[in-house]
Amino acid sequence: MQSNILFIDDDAAVLDALKWTFSDEPYECFTCKTAGEALSLIAEMDFAVVVSDQRMPEMSGVDFLEEIKRQRPATIRILMTAYQEMNLILKAVNKGHIYNLIFKPWDEVELKGIIKTAVEDYTLRNGWSVSKQVISDVDQLIQLNQSLEQKNQYLMTRLQQAQKMEALGNLSSGIAHDFNNILFAINGILKLALVDKSLQTKMHKHLSMALEAATRAKDLVSQILSFSSTSEKNGTPVKLGPLVKEVLEFIKAAQPPDIEIHQDITVGDEKVQLEITKVYQILMNLCSNAFEAMKSSGGIVRISLSRTQIDQPEQVEQMKLLPGDYFCLTVSDNGHGIDEASMQRIFDPYFTTKRENGGTGLGLALSSQIVQDHGGRIAVESVINKGASFTVYLPLIAENQE
Ligand SMILES: Nc1ncnc2c1ncn2[C@@H]1O[C@H](COP(=O)(O)OP(=O)(O)OP(=O)(O)O)[C@@H](O)[C@H]1O
Numbered sequence: 001m002q003s004n005i006l007f008i009d010d011d012a013a014v015l016d017a018l019k020w021t022f023s024d025e026p027y028e029c030f031t032c033k034t035a036g037e038a039l040s041l042i043a044e045m046d047f048a049v050v051v052s053d054q055r056m057p058e059m060s061g062v063d064f065l066e067e068i069k070r071q072r073p074a075t076i077r078i079l080m081t082a083y084q085e086m087n088l089i090l091k092a093v094n095k096g097h098i099y100n101l102i103f104k105p106w107d108e109v110e111l112k113g114i115i116k117t118a119v120e121d122y123t124l125r126n127g128w129s130v131s132k133q134v135i136s137d138v139d140q141l142i143q144l145n146q147s148l149e150q151k152n153q154y155l156m157t158r159l160q161q162a163q164k165m166e167a168l169g170n171l172s173s174g175i176a177h178d179f180n181n182i183l184f185a186i187n188g189i190l191k192l193a194l195v196d197k198s199l200q201t202k203m204h205k206h207l208s209m210a211l212e213a214a215t216r217a218k219d220l221v222s223q224i225l226s227f228s229s230t231s232e233k234n235g236t237p238v239k240l241g242p243l244v245k246e247v248l249e250f251i252k253a254a255q256p257p258d259i260e261i262h263q264d265i266t267v268g269d270e271k272v273q274l275e276i277t278k279v280y281q282i283l284m285n286l287c288s289n290a291f292e293a294m295k296s297s298g299g300i301v302r303i304s305l306s307r308t309q310i311d312q313p314e315q316v317e318q319m320k321l322l323p324g325d326y327f328c329l330t331v332s333d334n335g336h337g338i339d340e341a342s343m344q345r346i347f348d349p350y351f352t353t354k355r356e357n358g359g360t361g362l363g364l365a366l367s368s369q370i371v372q373d374h375g376g377r378i379a380v381e382s383v384i385n386k387g388a389s390f391t392v393y394l395p396l397i398a399e400n401q402e
C-alpha cells in the first residue's frame with residue numbers, strides 16, 4: 001500500500017516542483033493551494049505526512065499544522081519556510097506540533113531524505129494500519145487456501161474414481177480375454193456339432209439355442225474388451241455430417257413402428273478425428289436407449305447435429321471442455337426420463353436399469369469413454385416422465401490441422 005503525502009503552498013509553481021520531485025517516489029502525492037482545501041481533504045483521507053508552507057494567506061503554517069495535530073494526531077507534520085522566523089517556529093517544534101523543518105529553496109536529496117524518514121516513522125508508529133493491511137491479506141490467503149482445498153478434495157475424488165475405473169477396466173479385460181478363449185472353443189464345437197447330419201431335430205434345436213447364447217456372450221465379451229481399449233485408437237479425420245446421416249439410415253431400419261425419428265443436420269463438410277465404427281457405436285447406443293425409454297409409450301426421437309463455439313470462461317468451466325469449435329450431436333426422446341439417483345450413475349460401467357432385459361450397462365460408459373478420449377464430453381438433461389436429451393460434444397478439426 002502506498003503512503004499518502006500532502007503538500008500545501010499558495011504558490012502553484014512550488015506545488016508543481018514538489019509533485020515533479022516526488023513523481024518517481026513510491027508515494028501518492030496530493031497538493032492543495034489553501035489551508036481550507038487541505039483540511040477538507042484531510043477530513044476525508046489519511047495522510048502519512050503533511051508538508052505545509054509557513055506563509056499562507058488564510059492561516060500560518062504553524063497554526064495549520066496545529067489544527068492537523070488535533071484532527072489527525074498520527075499524521076507527521078513538516079513545516080516549509082523561506083523565512084527565518086526561528087523563534088516562532090522553534091516554539092512550535094518544542095510544543096510537538098512539528099516533526100521537522102524544510103527551508104526554501106530546498107535541497108532535493110535532503111528533502112527526499114526527510115520525507116522518506118518521516119514516512120518510515122509514520123509506518124513504524126502506526127503499525128496498526130500496516131497490520132490491518134496484513135490481516136486483510138491473510139484473510140484473503142485463508143479464503144484462497146480454503147477454495148484450493150475444496151478443489152483439491154474434488155480432484156482427489158475424481159482421481160480415486162478414475163483409479164477405480166482403471167482397476168475395474170483391467171479386471172474386466174483380463175476376465176474377458178479368458179472368456180473369449182473359452183467362448184471361441186464353445187462356439188467352434190457347437191458349430192461343428194450342428195453340421196452333423198445324424199443329429200435329431202430336437203437336439204439340433206437345443207444346440208442352435210446354445211450357439212445363439214454363446215454368440216451373444218461373445219458379443220458381450222467383445223464390448224467389454226473394446227471398453228478396456230478405447231484409448232488405443234485415435235481414428236482419422238472424417239466428415240461427421242454425412243457419416244451421421246449414414247448411421248441414421250441403419251437406425252431407421254431397426255426403428256420400432258410406434259417411434260418416429262426426426263433429424264436435423266446443419267453441418268457441412270466439417271471433420272472430426274474419430275474412427276467410423278466409434279461413431280456408429282455412440283449413435284446406436286444413444287438411439288437404442290431412447291427407443292427403450294419409449295418402449296411402452298412410443299414417441300419421437302430427435303437427432304440433431306450442429307456446431308458450436310466454446311470460448312467464454314464460464315462455458316469452459318461449466319462444460320468442462322477446452323475452448324474451441326465443437327460438433328453438438330443431440331439425441332432427445334420423450335420417454336420415461338432418468339431419476340436423480342440413476343443420473344449420478346448412468347455413465348458408470350455396468351450400471352443398468354434393464355438387467356432383466358439383457359442390459360449390460362456398458363453402452364453409455366463406452367460411449368462416454370470414447371468421446372472423452374477424443375477431447376469431448378457427453379452432457380445429459382432429463383425431466384422425469386418427460387424425456388431425456390444426450391448431447392455429445394466432439395472437437396472439430398481445424399482446417400489447417402488436417
Ligand atoms: N434415453 C434414456 N432415457 C432414460 N434412461 C436412460 C436413457 N439412456 C440411458 N438411460 C439409463 O442409463 C442406464 C445406462 O445406460 P447404458 O446405455 O449404459 O446401459 P443399458 O442401456 O442399460 O445397457 P445396454 O447399453 O447394454 O443395452 C440405462 O439402464 C437407463 O437406466
Ligand SMILES: [Mg+2]
Pocket residue numbers: 285288289363364
Ligand atoms: Mg444402452
